[in-house]
Amino acid sequence: MKRRSFLKFSALAALFGVGASGTAMAVARNSNPYHSGPLSDHFDGVRFFNPDGAEPKGFSDLLKWKFGGNQASWPRSVKSPFAPARPEPRVEGDRLRITMVGHATMLIQTAGLNILTDPVWSDRASPLSFAGPKRVTAPGIAFEDLPDIDLVLLSHNHYDHLDLVTLARLRLAHNPLVITPLGNDAIIKSHVPTMRVMTGDWGQSIKSGPATVHFEPCHHWSARGVNDRSMALWAAFVLETPGGKILHIGDTGFDNGRPYRNARERHGSFRAAILPVGAYEPRWFMKDQHQNPDEAIDGFLLSGAEFALGHHWGTFQLTDEGRDAPAEVLQARLAEKGVSRDRFRPLHVGEAWEHPLTA
Template sequence: MNRRSFLKFTALAGFFGIGASGTAMALARSSNRYHSGPVSDHFDGVRFFNPDGAEPKGFSDLLKWKFGGKQPRWPAAVRSPFAPTSPDPRIDGDRLRITMVGHATLLIQTAGLNILTDPVWSDRASPFSFAGPKRVTAPGIAFEELPKIDLVLLSHNHYDHLDLVTLARLKQAHDPLVITPLGNDAIIKAHTPDMRIKTGDWGDVIGEAAAKVHFEPCHHWSARGVNDRSMALWAAFVLETSGGKILHIGDTGFDNGRPYQNARDRHGHFRAAILPVGAYEPRWFMKDQHQNPDEAIDGFLLSGADYALGHHWGTFQLTDEGRDAPAEVLDAKLAEKGVARERFRPLSPGEAWEAPLTA
C-alpha cells in the first residue's frame, strides 16, 4: 500500500469509527465521554443504538470493501450547472426556499428564518486536513455571501456533517444557535467553547423564534474516531414553521420505512422532505446505514410529503457509486414508479428551489 492509499484508508477508518484495538474498545465500552444519561430504548448507558435495527459493519468488513472491490474514479473538479448564488437576506411569511450548498449543507429560508443544515465549507470531510474525501464541487453559496444565519440543524457527528472549522467560522460571523442530538455539544464545545447549543433526544422539541424543531429517530450511527462509536446520538428533524412542516434527514438507512412512517404518524402533512440519496454502494456494506435513491423515493411516498429534495451526493466521494449515479438512478426510478420528476429533485450546488404555493 503506498503512502497516499494508507492515508486515505486511515481517514476512512476514522470516518467510519472502526479499527480500534481490543483494549481501546474495552475502555470505550466502560464510559461515554460525550453524554451521561439514563438508559432508554435506544441508549444502553454507554452507546446509542437503533432499536430492532442493524449495527454498522466492523473492521474486517471495511477491509473486505476497500481491498476487495474497485471504486470508480471521480473527476477532480466538477462545475455545477448552477452558478453560486447570493441568497435574499430573508424570506418571510409562508414562502419556502431551499438552496443547495453541497452534500448535506442546505440553506432553508422561511418565516423570516435562515437555517443551515449540517454546514461544511471545508475542502475535506475528514479528521485530517491533508487526507480523506475531498470536495469536488465548490459550495453553492460562498461563505461570505451567507445571509444572517439564525439556526443550525446538525444531524450527527460524522465528518461530512459535523465540521468544527465551519462551525467556528459561523460562530464568529453569525453566532447561530446549533440544535443537535445528545452528545454532539461536547464535541463542538471542546473546539468552540462559546458556541450556543441546544441538544435533544428523539421525541424532544425545541421552540425557537418562529420555529419548532422536533427530534425524530432515523437509522444511522455516529463516530469521530476509532473508539467513540455511537457515543453521540443521531437524528432526523421536523421543522415546524408558518411556511409548513419540513422533514429533514441528514443520513439514514431505509429501515423498512420506519423513519418515514414514524414521522408521518407523529406530524401529519409535510410540505417538503429533504432526503439523502447518495453514498450507498456497495449495498452489502452500506444498506443498513445509507439508503439508495430507490429507497429514498419509497420513503418520500411513505412520508406523504408534497415534494422531496435529494442531497448527500456529488460533493465528496465517500463510497463506490459514480459521481452522477444518484441523480441518474433517482430519475430512472421516479419514472419506473410513476412519480413526477418535479416532485423529487436532486439539488446541485447553487440550485435554489422554491416551494409552490398551496391553497
C-alpha cells in the same frame, strides 16, 4: 501499504467509525465522554443504538470493501452551472426556499429564518486536513455570501456532517444557535467553547423564534475516532414553521421505512422532505447506513410529503457509485414508479428550489 494510501484509508475508516486515525479521539470502551443520562429504548448507558435495527459493520468489513470493491472514478473538479448562488437576505411568511450548498449542507429560508443543515465548507470531509474525501465541487454559496444565519440543524457527528472548522467560522460570523442530538454538544464545545448549542433526544422538541425543531429517529450511527462509536446520538429533524412542516434527514438507512412511517404518524403531512440519495454502494456494506435512490423514493411516498429534495451526493466521494449516478438512478426510478420529476428533485450544488405554491 504506501503512506499516502494508508492515510487515505485511515481517514475513511474514521469517517465510517470502524478504524483508527492518528488524530482521532481515543476513549475508554466502557465510558462515554459525550453524554451521561438515563437508560432508554435506544441508549444502554454508554452507547446509543437503533431499536430492532442492524448493527454497524466492522473493521474486517471495511477491509473487504476497500480492497475488494470496484469504486467508480470521479472527476477531480466539477463546476456547477448553478453556483455561486446569491441567496436573499430573508424569505418571509409562508414562502419556502431551499438552496443546495453541497453534500448535506442546505440553506433553508422561510418565516424570516435562515437555517443551515450540517454545514461543511472545508475542502475535506475528514479528520485530516491533507487526506480523506476531498470536495470536487466548490460550495454552492460562498461563505462570505451567506445571509445572517439564525439556526444550524446538525444531524450527527460524522465528519461529512459535523465540521468543527466551519462551526468555528459560523460562530464568529453569525453566532447561530446549533440544535443537535444528545452528546454532540460536548464535541462542539471542545473546539468552539462559546458556540450556542442546544441538544435533544428522539421525541423531544426545541422552540426557536417562529419555528419548532422536533428530533425524530432515523437508522444510522455516529463516530469521530477510536472506540467512540455511537456515543453521541443521531437524528432526523422535523422543522415546524407557520407555513407548515419540513422533514430533514441527514443520513439514514431505509430500515423498512420506519423513519418515514414514524414521522408521518407523529406529524402528519410535510411541505417538503429533504432526503439523502447518495453514498449507497456497495449495498452489502452501505445498506444499513445509507439508503439508495429507490429507497429514498419509497421513503418520500411513505412520508406523505408534497415534494422531496435529494442531497448527500456529488460533492465528496465516500462510496463506490459514480458522481452522477444518484441523480440518474433517482430520475429513472421516479419514472418507473410513476412519480413526477417535479415532485422529487436531486438538487445540484448552488441550485435553489422554491415551493411552487409560494414562489
